[in-house]
Amino acid sequence: MKRQKYLILIIIIAAIVAGTAFYLLNQKKSNCMNEKEIAFKLETDSLLAQFLQDEVMALKTYNDKIVEIKGIVKDKEFKDGYWFVYLGDSSHINQIQCKMLSTQNFEVEQLKINQKVTIRGYCIGYLLDILFNQAIITKEEPMKNSTKKCF
Amino acid sequence: MNRNKQSSQKRIRLILIFSILFGNVSNTIAQSQYLSKTGHISFFSNAPLENIEAHNHQVLSLVDVAKNEISVNVLMKAFEFEKSLMQEHFNENYVESDLYPKAKFEGKLVNLGTIDFSKPGTYKLDVEGVIKIHGIEKNIKTKVEISIDHNQLIARGNFRLNLSNFGITIPQVVFQNIANEIDVKFEILHNLIKP
Numbered sequence: 001m002k003r004q005k006y007l008i009l010i011i012i013i014a015a016i017v018a019g020t021a022f023y024l025l026n027q028k029k030s031n032c033m034n035e036k037e038i039a040f041k042l043e044t045d046s047l048l049a050q051f052l053q054d055e056v057m058a059l060k061t062y063n064d065k066i067v068e069i070k071g072i073v074k075d076k077e078f079k080d081g082y083w084f085v086y087l088g089d090s091s092h093i094n095q096i097q098c099k100m101l102s103t104q105n106f107e108v109e110q111l112k113i114n115q116k117v118t119i120r121g122y123c124i125g126y127l128l129d130i131l132f133n134q135a136i137i138t139k140e141e142p143m144k145n146s147t148k149k150c151f
Numbered sequence: 152m153n154r155n156k157q158s159s160q161k162r163i164r165l166i167l168i169f170s171i172l173f174g175n176v177s178n179t180i181a182q183s184q185y186l187s188k189t190g191h192i193s194f195f196s197n198a199p200l201e202n203i204e205a206h207n208h209q210v211l212s213l214v215d216v217a218k219n220e221i222s223v224n225v226l227m228k229a230f231e232f233e234k235s236l237m238q239e240h241f242n243e244n245y246v247e248s249d250l251y252p253k254a255k256f257e258g259k260l261v262n263l264g265t266i267d268f269s270k271p272g273t274y275k276l277d278v279e280g281v282i283k284i285h286g287i288e289k290n291i292k293t294k295v296e297i298s299i300d301h302n303q304l305i306a307r308g309n310f311r312l313n314l315s316n317f318g319i320t321i322p323q324v325v326f327q328n329i330a331n332e333i334d335v336k337f338e339i340l341h342n343l344i345k346p
Contacts, residue, residue: 059252064228079189079340080208097188099209099229124228125252127211129188131226 033101033120033136036066044071044087048094051126062123068138069096070118073111083108085119085135094128098135107137116141183216185304190339192225194312197334200327203237205230212339214304219263221278221306223256223339245319246285254284256291266299273298278308284317302343309336 040062047069051058071087074095078084083105088095098119100108111117121135190210196203209229213222227248232238242248258280266274279292293310314321314331321329 063249063252077189080191082208084189097209124209125226127188127209127224127226127253131209131229133209133229133231 033066033134034138038068038120039065041068042070044069044096047096047130048088048092051130052094055126059125063125065123066120067123067132068118068120069098069132070116070139071096073113073115073117075113076108076111085111085117086129087117087119094130096132097129098132100135100137104136107140111137111140184344185214185216185341186344187212187339187341190223190337190341192335192337192339194230194336195334196330198328198330201329203232203329205232205238205241207231210337210339212306212341214260214263214306214341216263216266216268219259219261221256221258221260221280223337225254227252227254245314245321251284251286254282256280256282258291260295260297263297266297268299271298271300282312284312285319287317289316302345304341304343306339306341307337309334311335 047058047062047067050061069087072089073085074088074090075086076083077086082102083100085098085100085108086095087098098121100121117137118139119132119135120138121132124131124133188211189208190212191206191208192210193204193206207225207229208231209226211224214220215222227246228242230238230241232241258278261277261279263276266272274297276295276297277292278295279290281288282291283289291310293308295306295308298305298307312333312335314333321331
């Protein structure tokens with residue numbers, strides 16, 4: 001009887017371990033960037049300057065980290081089902097390229113060129129531009145000459 | 152070593168700055184370069200127990216028509232997988248993205264000069280060059296489909312890569328999950344660099 005109880009207990013533990021392992025191995029990527037901890041908050045100019053000054057050092061600091069970046073929308077484009085938002089200004093060839101999460105499509109569609117915006121995403125490296133992915137908009141400021149009326 | 156890794160990127164940057172600064176002076180040079188920062192490269196691993204697919208939509212590519220050259224740069228961390236654990240293993244255990252953050256291809260597009268860029272059309276060309284992944288360089292030759300439409304150049308194609316040729320070893324325990332030979336597909340839409 002006691003042996004039978006132990007056997008049942010072992011089977012239950014084995015089932016829990018197997019279930020947990022299966023869940024962890026098959027866990028899909030979380031899109032909840034909002035819930036993730038931010039490592040750095042800074043302005044576009046500051047991040048660009050750091051990468052241009054010392055790319056290796058900047059990569060050590062920012063690579064693979066969640067960074068919240070504030071800047072001006074220089075351009076945006078829709079490609080292969082994803083929006084790409086470029087932060088920077090027209091005086092510099094380098095910019096920050098943010099590959100937005102597809103859950104952000106509506107928000108990005110509303111963005112205007114030259115609008116001030118705050119974007120959060122993973123800094124994944126430097127390839128002519130500083131690249132961000134899994135990015136989301138956390139704050140957008142209205143255009144100064146916006147015709148949007150408040151009721 | 153870092154200098155070597157950055158040299159091709161610096162070259163692209165210099166070409167771009169040159170194109171912008173001297174575009175009006177040397178119209179021929181400026182009109183012969185096409186750039187993409189959002190090219191798409193994907194790979195597919197077909198193994199008995201599992202199929203693995205990853206996509207990178209942030210590929211940097213420059214086609215220089217006058218020189219018949221193509222240069223493609225890829226950040227390994229820009230490959231996105233469906234499952235987070237797969238992505239983690241890919242970066243940490245296989246391609247070692249922290250040590251080798253970039254992959255690149257530099258090659259020649261054979262007979263690119265024969266294409267009439269003033270008319271829309273699709274052409275099949277041979278491309279050959281050197282591919283560098285995981286710090287190891289290998290010669291590669293494949294076919295590429297080039298489509299010209301107005302100010303755009305689209306390069307499409309696929310090829311197979313043997314991971315062990317690039318020093319990427321698959322442990323015995325996951326042999327049934329990850330194939331040693333993977334299929335790579337690319338579709339890169341380039342825009343003409345305007346003077």
